[in-house]
Amino acid sequence: MPVSVQEALRITSVLEQELDRRQAEITLWNDFYKGEPSLGFASERFRAAFGGLFEKFSDNWCEVVCDAPAERLTPTGFRFGTGQEKDPPSADKDAQRIWQASKMDAWARVAHLEASVKARSFVLVWASDPDVDEVEPEITVEDATQCIVAYEPGSHRKRKAALKRFDGDDGYQYATLYLADELWKFRRMGSPSSGLILPRALALSSWRARGDDPEDLRIANPLGRVPMVELRNRPRLTDPPTPEHRQVIPIQGALNKLIADMLTASEAGAFPARWGTGIDLPKDPLTGQEIDDPELWRLAVNKMLRASNPAAKFGNFDAADLANFVSGITLLTEHISALSRTPPTYFMGKVQNVSADGLTVADSGLASKCRDKTLFLGEDWEEVMRLAFLVKGDTKRGTNPLAxxxxxxxxxxxxxxxxxxxxxxKTLGVPWRQLMEDVGYTPTQIDRMERMLEQDADRAARALAFKTPDGYDDQANDVPEDSGAAERGGVAA
Structure with missing residues (x-):
């Protein structure tokens, strides 16, 4: 049911407030993924020793924790069944064409990674060019800092509205409100890129129609559904989704602190300190007073101590032992591996004396986690593909619950x-096509191999039609000139 301009602005304001509330968390999560945490843990001695040398320092394992599951989540196709067909449905070729036309082979990986880092990512489905006769769907991946989806009260699946807000390079900030029956397109002055930030009190009344034509404000939505789908990482019933590295972030901070302390200790104590007693300081020839020159005590590997006093003694203090820091760093790294279910091999510079079975066991936690993710993300991608078919006017596949x-x-x-x-x-009787899917081939590759097998079978059949070297012609079933065979009424063996 269409809404008024005032109601559209009210919904936009509510969604915008929640989107603003999420920004701080998303920024923190993204900074840790990029390895840009605050150096507030660094001591004054660390800053004095290194200055700005390690300004962007981070032994960043958050990136590994987020990348590990994302790189294994690869959709290869879609099926649309009816529940009544005699033959099991194969991969839908139209869905594959739509998927590849939107370059989702690559961008689906980005969607999974963004959800892993920012707890959410979004996928928008709309017509690439609504004015042409043959409408084609366009699927785009959207960022969690720009988009938000609202659900019907009491539901985690029925989308009520969605908002996308972004900054233009013309001094305007743009917003599109997506409802089931219509879209509202707004803009206002004062995008962050222009430096003109409007107070929140003026935000509700500052949105105006995008463009000069009043028709630019409201656009009918022929899909009958909100065309934006939310991909949630680690979804919960009452709690919001969380990023993959949420539990790792505090440990990452402690890990950076330990490494900074180790660097400080290596600068201050890794070089064995020298001591000397009975050393006579040089004297000023004019005044006869001892000269306490600081450079005399600035020792290094290439400097020596000497004294004219025969009673002088020299020695070294033991160098600082950095093994304690290494043990602590190793312990924290193991905790990161255990909490995130990331295989220890991802954290090791080299793997030695580990059997194939051992690697499989170490990988089982991540594999199990990824299988769980395919259940939830699979439902989201199926909804995306249903929306894509609705764009093309295909209501049969657009409303198919068996995708x-x-x-x-x-x-x-x-x-x-x-x-x-x-x-x-195969020995259990699994069909050939399913075996090819298990090997990892895409539906397009399997179709190509199927055609190649048919061509090979045709060539083999044509080859059998030629006469064999002993004079037989299998195609015509000719009997060779053999009187004995003719009398027997058969073909000579």
Missing amino acids: ETIWRDVEYRTEAQHIDAVMKK
């Missing part, structure tokens, strides 16, 4: 292990 996302195997295995597992499945 299914096809995922590449999330478990890491060597090529030999993978093929061996597939061959064992």
Whole structure:
């Protein structure tokens, strides 16, 4: 049901306030992923020793924790079943074409990574050019700092409204409100890039129609659904989704603190300190007073101490032992691995004396986590593809509840292990096409291989039609000139 301008502005204001509230958390999560945490943990001695040398210092494991699951989540196709077909549905070729036309082979990985880092990412589905006769859907990945989706009260799936707000390079800030039946397009002066920030009290009344034509304000939504889908990382029932590295962030800070202390200790105490007694200070030849020159005591590896006093003694203090810092850093790294279920091999510079079975066991936690993610993300991608078919006017697939996302195997295995597992499945009677999906081929590659197999079979059949060297012609079933065979009424063996 269409809403008034005042109601559209009210919904926009409510969504905008929640979007603003999320900005601080998203910025913090993103900074830790990029390895740009605050150096508030650094001591004054650290700053005095290194100055700005390590201004951007971070032994960043948050990036590894977020990348590890994202790089294994790869949708390869979609199926649309009816529940009544005799033959099982194969990958939908139209869905594959739409997916590739929007370059989602690459951008789906970005969507998963953004959700892993910022707890949410968003996917927008709309017509690439609504004015042409053959409308084609366009799927784009949107950022959590710009978008928000609101749901019906008591529901985590039924989308009520969505908002996308972004800054233009013309001094305007733009916003689009997405409702089930209509879109509202606004703009206002004072984007952050222009330096003119309007007070929140003026925000509600500052939005105006985008463009000079009043028709630019409201656009009908023929899909009948909010065309923006939210991808949530680690969804909960009552709590908001969280990023992949939320529990790791405090440990990452402690890890940076320990490494900074180790660097400070290495600067101050890793070089064995020297001591000397009975050293006579040089005297001023004019006054006869001792000269306490600080440069005399600035020792280094290439400097020596000497004294004219035969009673002088020299020695060294033990160098600082950095092994205690290394033990603490190793302990914190192991905690990061355990809490995030990231295999220890991701944190090790080298792997020694580890069997293939050991690597599989170490990888099982991450593989299990990724399989859980495919359940929730699969539902979101299926909704995205349903919206894409609604753009094309295909209500059959646009409302199909039996849509299914096809995922590449999330478990890491060597090529030999993978093929061996597939061959064992073959002995159980698993169909060829399913085996090819398990190997990791995309639906497009499988279709191509199927056509190649048919061509190979045709060539083999044509080859059998030629006469064999002993004079037989299988195609015509000719009987060779053999009187004995003719009398027997058959073909000579």
